[in-house]
Amino acid sequence: HRLVLVHCFIKSNQDIMETLLQQLTRGDALLLIIILGVSGSFQQGYQTTELSSPSPYIQRFINSTLYERHGEIPSPKTVTMIWSLIVSLYALGGLCGAISVKYITGTLGRKRAMICSSCVGLVAAAFVLSSKYAKSFEMIIVARIVYGFTAGLSTSTHSMYLGEISPRKLRGIVTLSYSTFQSLGKLSGQLFGLSEILGREELWNFLLCVPTFFSVIQIVVLPFLPESPRYLFIEKGEDEACKKALQRLWGKGDYKMEMEEMLAEQAAINAAKPKTPLQLLKDRSVRWQLITMVTIYVCNLMSGMTAVSVFSFDIFLQAGIPKDMIRYVTLGLGLTEILTFVSCGMLIERTGRRVMFWMGYGLMAVCWVFATVTLTLKDSNYWVPYITPCLIFLFIIFFCGGPSGSTPTLINEIFIQSDRLAAFVLTGIQRWLLVALIGLVFPFIVSGLDSYCFVMFGCFALMGSAFTFFFLPETKGKTLLEISKEFRSINVCGKSISEDIVMDTKL
Incomplete structure (x- = not known):
């Protein structure tokens, strides 16, 4: 029975990859x-x-x-x-x-x-x-x-x-x-x-x-x-150019469903013009999208991946790996990232975004807990230091196969066209400020906390797991307008954003 299940899984993935290649080419x-x-x-x-x-x-x-x-x-x-x-x-x-x-x-x-x-x-x-x-x-x-x-x-x-x-x-x-x-x-x-x-x-x-x-x-x-079909249709109003761009990208077809989705989104935009970043921050109807975006980017950058990429030499040196071997270990990290992202592509449209977020964050937190233990006990036996790189490899697999692989998809899905440009501005500002902060602070964290420096990363990963489990709606297979309605219906203390907006309107 196990062999049959494995065979079915492999055959299913092969069929998915063949279908994707046909559509992409x-x-x-x-x-x-x-x-x-x-x-x-x-x-x-x-x-x-x-x-x-x-x-x-x-x-x-x-x-x-x-x-x-x-x-x-x-x-x-x-x-x-x-x-x-x-x-x-x-x-x-x-x-x-x-x-x-x-x-x-x-x-x-x-x-x-x-x-x-x-x-x-x-x-x-x-x-x-x-x-x-x-x-x-x-x-x-x-x-x-x-x-x-x-x-x-x-x-x-x-x-x-x-x-x-x-x-x-x-x-x-x-x-x-x-x-x-x-x-x-x-x-x-x-x-x-x-x-x-x-x-x-x-x-x-x-x-x-x-x-x-x-x-x-x-x-x-x-x-x-071709230029972006959505940009041509929604922002430039060129429906024929949009249709030609879709046909050049994905082959001949009428693309009626895609055009109807853009038309509905354009009608929503006509009712609410494109916003500046400041206007988007003040807009209560996208409050949960903004909270989600901020939380996920904070958890992604502060859960340890940026530090592993920039300071991998220092981390492995502290773990006890010989200097002449570290550069080859870091090459292995990069290769693991690529293979994991490719594998993630076969899962993201089957499992959905939400599962990959909360489960990935949870497993990342477990990796950092065990990494803290192995760094503390690195002098107890000659083989203990080699467990830390294995845990970091596992962390990369869970990060790239979960939150990191799903984030670009989610950020494109949770904002409609009129909000997307402003959202990307806010996302970029947040990302680069956090990158600068990590670059300045992490060396002092390593020297100050020693083997406990990964506890902080584990806490952020645990926070990301809890938030995405309780508050992130599934976005797989839904239109952008449907996803916006899902976010408006999120309840906290028995109240949703849509109810707050109705109350404000009445007042």
């Missing part, structure tokens, strides 16, 4: 997903890990540059301060890019906003390449800010673009590609950073420019691919 959808990915979330993933390998070389470059300018050896504190600016100002650029999403994407459209972001990335690459020959670390700082701006703009636009090109039945698998390309970027940053490839002192400036190659590909290819 009938038009230009698959090509568009790849082109968006390599110059969207891939860039952010690469830039998250690209500084890990060349950090000693860049610091030596800063040291030698200051010595040539002033004729004396700079203090370690000065070099460290400049290095920290190079690392942290990336988040400042990301914040500026996130704030500009509404204006640039709303004015230029999704496609031209992505091309604009890639062109700005070329400017950053020129600064990085020239910095070594100009002997100017200031050019690296400027380049990191510009790179951050492109990441803040392109990642939000990338996620939005994916959500707007995908039919309802494929929304989960299409938007999941955002996370897949992000993890592919992280792995590429670790891989190219190996000394056998570009991780050498004479090549560090070329290592930082690898994503530029993909930006050039996007600039050349993307103009020939």
